[in-house]
Amino acid sequence: MDQINHQRYYDCDDCLFKTISCQYIQKEEFEKLRSKSVQLRYKKGEVILKQGAKSTHFLFLRKGIIKFNYEDENGKNLILSINKAPALIGGANLVNAEFNLFSVCAIEECEGCTIDVALLTRIALGNTLYLFKMLQFITDIFRSSIFNFISLAHKQVNGRIADILIFLSQNIYLSNSFVLSLSRQEFAEFAGCSKENVIHTLRKFHNEGLITLEGKKIVLNDTERLLKISKHG
């Protein structure tokens, strides 16, 4: 057997997916899932799921930060959402099993394991509580991206960038001070504006004392005022 495909990075007993699953399904059934699953590691920038490809598996993201990326007809990228572990990636295809609507890429080193869609579906169909739990994972990601979009759709760039800073601080890095894993270009693809506009705006926030910029390191000094800018005051 090919050792590369069977490399173990962590013990499944420590994994949240096992913990949650075993609240609903039998250990033997979980073992079936596990036997079909492979642990994987992704470096920053690596593509986890490719837009347009047939999705044959989910990925349970155990560690790391990812982006959902949509590439349009002109090759322009749009980041739909940024999520951190734990998350079930690729679930949008559980119901309508077709091709991946978006790419998923690691923006920090990631760790997780593949999950066989066909098998998970079969198990979930026989256990509706488990099915609902899996669906919750999936709709959580949908919901978070919709609220990002609401911000995009009716705020100006100041407000959108303030929103993103607050989002990253409160939902991803869980601190007022963080090292941004996004390039300015990616930030712009998330904010729906040009990279120059991101740079100008971040600099303005820095000059006004709202944030402190030191290359990739960002400190939010005045979340209150950022919230006011977000609310378009």
Added chain:
Amino acid sequence: MDQINHQRYYDCDDCLFKTISCQYIQKEEFEKLRSKSVQLRYKKGEVILKQGAKSTHFLFLRKGIIKFNYEDENGKNLILSINKAPALIGGANLVNAEFNLFSVCAIEECEGCTIDVALLTRIALGNTLYLFKMLQFITDIFRSSIFNFISLAHKQVNGRIADILIFLSQNIYLSNSFVLSLSRQEFAEFAGCSKENVIHTLRKFHNEGLITLEGKKIVLNDTERLLKISKHG
């Protein structure tokens, strides 16, 4: 018994919801659903589901056109998506049953019937194929709104308005010529720009021969060029 609550506008035997349901569940079970259900009619502008309210029922929309509306902290409205019958409204709460995230309003006269969430959930939990079918209804609406947002997030107003015109023509009115059920203000709330910008842009398209504007009546004369504008050419 109060006659008003039992008014019948149409025969359930003609209803797609019955047809679909009865492919999966027993007639007797459908009768239970029907016995808890009430037929309703909504005039243009009426609120079907109210943002923030506890959702006690779904609505199967049998006829008409609706908008999903999100009102922000400042009272500004954003139209997330426009959908036509048939559709299952309120389904976003099937999985995470909490409060309505958005309002749903009729933008054309609508007809439909309420469906008891608790009962539908109970039946669906015992019949996973039916559950999947219901989930498909729900995710369809999610998906359509996400693609609207992609257009919003990385196109300029010309492209967004072209997108909306094409969307309305191909997905809602199913014709190159239609009477717009949205006011200019609502169009702007869908396009994420000012109403003046909508008016200016529609007028420009009219002057360039792309469309013909006659008040609420719009004819798309050159879908090819609109598509080019949408693709930002």
Added chain:
DNA sequence: ATCCAAAGATGAAATAATGCAGTTTTTAAT
């Protein structure tokens, strides 16, 4: 038919955002 209110339309000034061209800094490779 008349009036009123709401929606639609218009143009111009003010503001916001983009795109460019060039510079500096950072990062990675040798």
Added chain:
DNA sequence: ATTAAAAACTGCATTATTTCATCTTTGGAT
């Protein structure tokens, strides 16, 4: 340590968008 390439930054001209003031049309109410 040196170099090359990529990313970050800057200021400015151009373009896009909003906002405002004003005017016209439309569709109900009475």
